[in-house]
Amino acid sequence: MAGVSSYGRFTHAVIRGIPESFGKGAAGEAEGGSSDSGPQAEVDLSKAQRQYGVLAGALRQKLGLQLIEIPPDPQLPQSWRIEDMAVIQGDTALLTRPSAAHRHGEAEALRQVLSELKMRLVEVTDEGATLDGSDVLFTGREFFIGISSRTNHKGAEVVADTFRDFAVSTVPVSGDRPLKSFCSMGGPDTIVVGGSEGAKRALKTMGQLTDHHYDILSVPDDAAANCLYVRGGSKVDYLLHRTADEYPESAAAFQKLTDYTLLPTACSEAAKLGGGLSSFCLLINRKPEI
Template sequence: MRLVKALVRKPSPKLENGLLTHMTRQGVDADLALAQWEAYGDILRDWAEVIEVEPAPHQADSVFIEDTAVVYGDTAVIAKPRFPSRQPETVAVEQTLREQGLKIKHLADWGYLEGGDILKYDGTIWAGLSTRTDLDGLDWLKRGLSAYEPTVVTVPMQHALNLKSAVSALPDGTFIAHPKAAPPESYFPGYRRALEPQGSRVLILDGETILMSETATETAAMLKAEGFNVITTAMTELEKCEGGVTSLSIRIRE
């Protein structure tokens, strides 16, 4: 499906105070993080309309906008982050998605779900059960998307923040993950192994072009050798906060 729009959100000056699950806290250069986010947005503008959601300077994790909603077809299911500090992030995102003409669905109050646990490709949804997403959240996601009848594969997560921190899709329908954090290969067809942890985070731009972190030099070289058009960008400050190229946007495709 063609990428037509991408929602992004300016990083908070408090980014380094955001939640961490599997990493040790490091100092984050807020100015460099902003510059890296801007460069990321500039790349997306070559492929889609980029829409900036109102910044949330007091919400440390708000740059990781992918977690706030799941877009599928003309429907957006608004997520419910498990941590109360992240729940206010969804308000402005929901409003922006409404303005784009999407139908809005919500989870029940007792379910938890973050968009970073939802990996979609060609009518199938891989849904990560992680510290951020539970079975009730996934059940309500299925209800919200019932008109589409997607195939949903539930994937247990143990060694990564969320599913898309560990595995992502490639344009040819295969998947790439790093063995250190990945769920079992049996959940995914056509499984490739990334050579660096950051190499498991890939954003599809078109049928042959992908965006990934410039930190994953060996994985990028491997994918280039296999015929993909690979664009890389600096992600160092966002990666210190367990983020990456997928978590920084909500993509709308048609």
């Protein structure tokens, strides 16, 4: 099937800086959403910016990706969550429609970047549709779409219509968490999933909706299940995951991936706002034009 052989291979990473308004909502309120430490946890702006810088450095220097950084915008306090704004596969980028209307302005700068990369742009035009990229799990074979407070069935239908070469299945997600807050891909055929009952229910549903067998790596902590897999040169498998300081038991579980180059990466400040490692970037595979 298209996409499987190249799964995990990327050339570019698009990221967006941490603004001075980090942790503030549209009107100065604290950002909503579930978090590692509860929605009232106080964030450390300087620490968040340092952690962002470490992640950016790993993407560029260790993974060898061409890094495209969109400057932070203090008027868009949640714009660092760039994953929410697009679903990208191949040369197609679907610009999403987050459920939070005040976030719609985040798409403009990203649209310009994707246009410069000569991506085929598709946009959600149905005003009744909501779609957050953090609810979209692409396995290389198919899409699983979390149906949550952020993404509805109409949004999932847009994904299915845009990426017609792939099966698209919907997975109910309870509460205010997106699908990728407790699961992600740890390789071409490996799903990493957290230990909560909600995560287990979602995984069971996914198993009932697919004909493909996926290996499962279970980690005790839901937030630690959000990681970034990249296949580098010479078929080296890289996995960015949360650090042992943050989640010691989950970090130990990743040691089972003995053929991987593991890159522990802290994300504690963004996690206080419900973010994960994948929140910070959009990974793209663009071959040079001849």
